[in-house]
Amino acid sequence: MNNIRVGSLFGIPFYVNPSWFLVLGLVTFSYGSGLAAQFPNLPSGLSWGLGLLTALLLFGSVLAHELGHSFVALKQGVGVKSITLFLFGGLASLDKESQTPAEAFQVAIAGPLVSLLLAGLATLLGVGTGISGAPAAILGVLVSVNLALALFNLIPGLPLDGGNILKALVWKVTGNPYKGMKVAGRVGQLIGWLAIASGLLPLVVFGGGLNFWNILIGWFLLQNAGQAAQYGVVLDQLSGLTASDAVSTNSPVVTASSTLREFADQRILDQRAWQKFLVTNVEEQLIGTLAIEDLRAIPSERWSETLVQSLVRPLDPSLTVQSDRPLSEVVTLLEERKLTALSVVQENNVLVGLLEKTAIVNLLQNRAQATPA
Secondary structure, three states: OOOEEEEEEOOEEEEEOOHHHHHHHHHHHHHHHHHHHHOOOOOHHHHHHHHHHHHHHHHHHHHHHHHHHHHHHHHOOOOEEEEEEEOOEEEEEEOOOOOOHHHHHHHHHHHHHHHHHHHHHHHHHHHHHOOOOHHHHHHHHHHHHHHHHHHHHOOOOOOOHHHHHHHHHHHHHHOOHHHHHHHHHHHHHHHHHHHHHHHHHHHHHHOOOOOHHHHHHHHHHHHHHHHHHHHHHHHHHOOOOEHHHHEOOOOOEEEOOOEHHHHHHHHHHOOOOOOEEEEEOOOOEEEEEEEHHHHHHOOHHHHHHOEHHHHOEOOOHHHEEEOOOEHHHHHHHHHHHOOOEEEEEOHHHEEEEEEEHHHHHHHHHHHHHHOOO
């Protein structure tokens, strides 16, 4: 299901997974019914209204948790692309990793600290004001929810905050952020298996009492922690490499001063049937692209007198990276933008060549074969 954008907070786009509407409905029903049973003198409409208020406070608690991460990241100069709330909590999507393990630790711990702060404030409010009845019950729920949110997220496995804390600590010890990602991912997988086992144990031992939520949480951890661990392995293998190391040796390049006839003859000799070519000027600077389909606009009898430059399309700057950019960052860029290739340039926009995702895969395979087991 696609996430639904519901607005923005402090300039950060805010999304909600449709599963959250189910959560809000269940919480409203559960706590509305509970308050009606616990306080029979409450008007029925008021009990349901308080149930909805409880659900919104739960929603706000998760949002505040993610805002804690976001504000610390923004203070470090790390952009926040969005905040998304889903069934098991929330996610603040950051533009990039923190620069140091200390900063990564600060971002990771900020969310649980906000939850603990809310739990403490709700406790002080209840004790300090001496309120009772339904309002006191709601405050009690707010304390419990934020304590649970903080403690659950401190479990030391990705994708939870505790996993990011563990990643930062391993990064600090080893000096390698990707080793931290691998370790925290593996720990997350282990915790996921333990959660699934705990959910199945009552069924195995007692023949009943299957704990569905433990199984669901375990599955969630396994899926996300496994991806994080695998991603950490890939990034670790790419450590020390730059974008220029993965450029295709036979990149599709044509000079703007060539005629369309020369270009067509060149394409016939190419080993691959490229559909788009990078176009350079006499200084070998990248100036745009030429698509094969564009040749149809020019009659073939005019190809010998028509220059490639006349059909050049401007190149989107976001599809270009500098040759000295770490290959690990390029991989992240390709994944985030769902791209299959990027143009690689040096200073002054001098073209190095085309970098394809498949070339990175081949590079990893070659390095694995060259490394003894």
